[in-house]
Amino acid sequence: MYRQILVLACGILVLAEPAAALRCGSKLVSVGAPQGKVRKYCGEPESARVRSVYRAGRPRLRVRGADVNHRLDQELLYADRAVVEVVLAEWTYNFGPRRLMRVIRFENGLVTAIEHLGYGY
Numbered sequence: 526m527y528r529q530i531l532v533l534a535c536g537i538l539v540l541a542e543p544a545a546a547l548r549c550g551s552k553l554v555s556v557g558a559p560q561g562k563v564r565k566y567c568g569e570p571e572s573a574r575v576r577s578v579y580r581a582g583r584p585r586l587r588v589r590g591a592d593v594n595h596r597l598d599q600e601l602l603y604a605d606r607a608v609v610e611v612v613l614a615e616w617t618y619n620f621g622p623r624r625l626m627r628v629i630r631f632e633n634g635l636v637t638a639i640e641h642l643g644y645g646y
Contacts, residue, residue, distance in 0.1 A: 570616035619645040
C-alpha cells in the first residue's frame with residue numbers, strides 16, 4: 526500500500542507544472558523566458574501595459590561570455606553608484622471562463638513573475 530501511494534505521488538509531481546509557469550497548449554512558459562517566446566507560445570495578450578522605471582544602487586558585475594582562453598569579458602564600472610532604466614511590462618491573458626486568467630510580468634524583456642487572477646470571461 527505504501528509503495529503504491531509513493532508511486533502515485535511521484536507521478537503527480539512529474540506531471541505537475543512549476544508554480545511560476547504558464548501552460549499554453551503543449552508548451553510551458555516559465556520565469557526567465559523572453560517576450561518573443563511567450564508571444565509565440567501563447568499568442569497576443571488580452572491587454573498589455575508597458576512603463577519604464579529607473580533603479581539606483583550598486584551595479585553588479587556583468588559577465589558577457591568567455592573567449593577561447595576561458596577569460597571572462599566583464600563590464601567595467603567606474604562609478605560607485607549607477608542608475609539604470611528598467612522596462613517593465615505586464616501582459617494579461619484571458620483563456621476563457623473555464624481557466625484562470627494570468628498576468629505575466631517582464632523586466633527588460635524577460636519573464637519575472639506569473640500571477641493567477643480569477644476565472645476569465
